[in-house]
Amino acid sequence: MSGRYHRPHGWAWFLERPGYIRFMVRELTSFFVAGYLIVLLVTLGRLGGGEAAFAEWLNALSGPGWMLAHVVALIAAVWHSITWFGAVPQAMPMYLGEKKLPAPLAAVVMGYGPWLTVTAVIVWWVLR
Amino acid sequence: MSTELTMTLEVFRYHPETDSEPRFQAYEVPYDEDWVVLDALNWIKDHVDGSLTHRWSCRMGVCGSCGMMVNGDPKLTCAVFLKDYYPRPIKVEPLVNFPVERDLVVSLDGFMDKLEAVKPYIIRGDVNDTSGGEYLQSPAELAQYKQYSMCINCMLCYAACPVAGHEDEFLGPAALALGHRYNKDSRDQGQAERLDVMLVGEAIWGCTFVGECTVVCPKHVDPAGAIQQAKAVGAQEFFKRFVAPKGAGV
């Protein structure tokens, strides 16, 4: 198109606005979640490999490197969840007649509420 | 007016007939607490440089024509005050993610095509049959889409969206929110037609929910929310069309 100026896009576009950085952090946390899932799958695999293999794997996992990796993965997963629960009121607005449920309440009703309930049930089931 | 005080506006200039590249020009403008950035631009045009080109009309956040980048943020220049920046200089640029026609004026062509693509009007089969009277709508039904109907087409959301800047096929926040607005209207029957457009390629799926469109929208439209809802409808429809393709008689 002649006579029109197209401004170039820099490769570092994700640094241009704080919101873009927050977006990238949110997306990157999913790698940690995926990484943890792989560890979980390997754990299940070892469980199938017999008691000795499983014990050896558990022993390896209790090393400081793996501990740190788990803490990092936990923080990433929690942050990922918080961002998604924050998005729930936008993606699934709830109406009571003409009134839209306020965002914090909707996040509790459709995000944190069910999450904590399921967590509580699992904790009860494991500890009972 | 406290005429002694001044501040600097650094304004993006580009005249295609003489400039191969844009440049920035600094202007000293009177500082007035009550002035918005648009007042300063108009003052430059009236008193210093008549060749400065920018769009505006209503001066009250209604027409949507005065959107520009103000210190890197997409803003309605009739709604941002000099006092929010004083005494630091203010950098004014045309909205990013659009080709520049001249100075602060961007091309609207692509945006208008995208708005048109989502068929932003009520579609019905019985449009010529008025025997049933008006199409009634309850306040609760109105509430379902009212927020998405407040758009003034200012395009700030496109300037805030990294996908709109990188992916031409993406219809963009305002157009998708407008499509969703009509899909949610109880009087409308055109959802299938609109989804034919919205579900193609990157048209809606290009959205990665960065969410900055909603942050910058001066009318609280929440295009990001509208797009995620439209994606959910689209995903259901996509699945339905997958299991029962059109014409399969289901």
Ligand code: SF4
């Ligand atoms: S959705 Fe908001 S930011 Fe986007 S064009 Fe409409 S009013 Fe402007």
Ligand code: FES
């Ligand atoms: S001049 Fe109309 S919105 Fe700013």
